[in-house]
Amino acid sequence: MAKVTIKVNGKNHTRTVEDRTLLANFLRDELGLTGTHIGCDTSQCGCCTVHVNGRALKSCTLLAAQANGATVVTIEGMAKKGKLHPIQQAFSECHGLQCGFCTPGMIMATAGLLTDNPNPNEDEIIHGLEGNLCRCTGYINIVKAVKMSAKLMRGKAR
Numbered sequence: 530m531a532k533v534t535i536k537v538n539g540k541n542h543t544r545t546v547e548d549r550t551l552l553a554n555f556l557r558d559e560l561g562l563t564g565t566h567i568g569c570d571t572s573q574c575g576c577c578t579v580h581v582n583g584r585a586l587k588s589c590t591l592l593a594a595q596a597n598g599a600t601v602v603t604i605e606g607m608a609k610k611g612k613l614h615p616i617q618q619a620f621s622e623c624h625g626l627q628c629g630f631c632t633p634g635m636i637m638a639t640a641g642l643l644t645d646n647p648n649p650n651e652d653e654i655i656h657g658l659e660g661n662l663c664r665c666t667g668y669i670n671i672v673k674a675v676k677m678s679a680k681l682m683r684g685k686a687r
Contacts, residue, residue, distance in 0.1 A: 531594040537562070538606030546593050553577040555593035556603060564604035564633045568662075575661030578634035578641075579603050585641025587634075587660070604633035607640070615681035616640055616674075625674030627665035634661050639675050648679055 531550075534543040537560060544559050556562045556579070565588055568576035577588040580602040607614040613621070616636050626632040635658065642649060642657035649657060654675045655668075663671060 531597070533593050533597040535593070535596050535598070536600045538602060544593075548592070548594060550593045551589050552579070552581075552591045552593050552596050552601070553588035555596075556588060556601070559593075562603050562605050566630055566633060568630065568634075573662065574631070574634070575638060575658075576631050576634040578637040578661065580637060580641065583644070585638050602637075604636060607636065614640075616643070616678040619677035619681055620671075620674040623670050623674035623677055625666065625671040627663075631661060631663045631665075635663065635671060639678055642675070643679055643682055647683055649675070651676075 530545050531548050532543065532545045534541055537556065542560055546555060546559065553565055553567050556565045557567070565579055566576035567589060568574040570589060572587045572590045575587060578585055579588045581591065581596060581599050607617055616639050620626055620632060620636060638658055638661045642654070646653055646657070651672060654672050658671070
């Protein structure tokens with residue numbers, strides 16, 4: 530057993546967890562943050578992407594004990610005071626989702642991509658999201674949503 534304290538979406542959470550507890554399971558089972566989806570259990574799909582210390586990571590690849598002392602942001606931490614984050618807004622407006630299962634991971638991966646590259650071209654977007662799978666959309670509207678996200682986050686009109 531391990532005692533961990535992880536700052537999630539601005540609030541510290543201390544729990545005692547089994548050593549093998551994945552961060553994804555900690556977020557979902559211990560904290561009730563079910564926006565972090567688990568789609569494959571093999572780090573292939575990206576549905577569980579969150580930000581750990583400012584970097585987009587698949588939370589199924591990290592033990593909760595390894596995240597002890599870290600700052601984590603989940604999809605639930607993106608919107609502020611009831612207002613969608615610009616990336617969430619762009620995914621909605623561009624119809625960058627269908628079933629929505631991959632959407633939290635796509636949004637978190639997009640946020641990571643735009644942190645590193647605030648004005649990506651289409652090839653850079655495709656490469657930046659290649660670790661996140663969508664089984665519904667065909668990616669066309671996801672790419673459009675990322676482009677719009679970049680513009681919104683740079684403060685430019687559509």
